[in-house]
Amino acid sequence: DAGITQSPRHKVTETGTPVTLRCHQTENHRYMYWYRQDPGHGLRLIHYSYGVKDTDKGEVSDGYSVSRSKTEDFLLTLESATSSQTSVYFCAISDQRGPPHPGANVLTFGAGSRLTVL
């Protein structure tokens, strides 16, 4: 998957516990994103990063924090997991260079991490 790895791929946890999902890329892309996919809601942006230590909120950032200390790693943390955070989480990367043209400036997604909060 174009050098993007998510871990763990599956996790079951209990309400109130902290959870960290990791996204690792080998493409040296500047931009990294965390999305969650839920029925009826499609893909919703949680947080994104536009460089090392540069992050910003997305559409549904409450209850989540992120960190990017290296270009290749983008961590998503649920400080105290709740059942509403049961979801499939996707990491994506992008290398924004130059003006957009067909096929450029696209997101490449990882395989996803399925999180169940009991």
Next chain:
Amino acid sequence: DQQVKQNSPSLSVQEGRISILNCDYTNSMFDYFLWYKKYPAEGPTFLISISSIKDKNEDGRFTVFLNKSAKHLSLHIVPSQPGDSAVYFCAASRTSGTYKYIFGTGTRLKVLA
């Protein structure tokens, strides 16, 4: 407030016919649009994109049309094949600033053999 909308949750089409998937957006600052296909238990994969300076982009069986005045885009698949059965997401972005990609809720396409 949903900035990108796909109002048809599902669509069924006969093999060989045309599939038309629609997407509407509300933010006039969006100037770059993409379509993704997603199979179960996999990450979304890029299909085709279009910049706001164009009104059409074609790639094989896939064509995306953009109507900026209506803030509407559509994906045409001709001819449709059973392997096209998947969930399709449209996404929109601004090409200045910080490149946030906002996705729609998806349309599940089923191509019937």
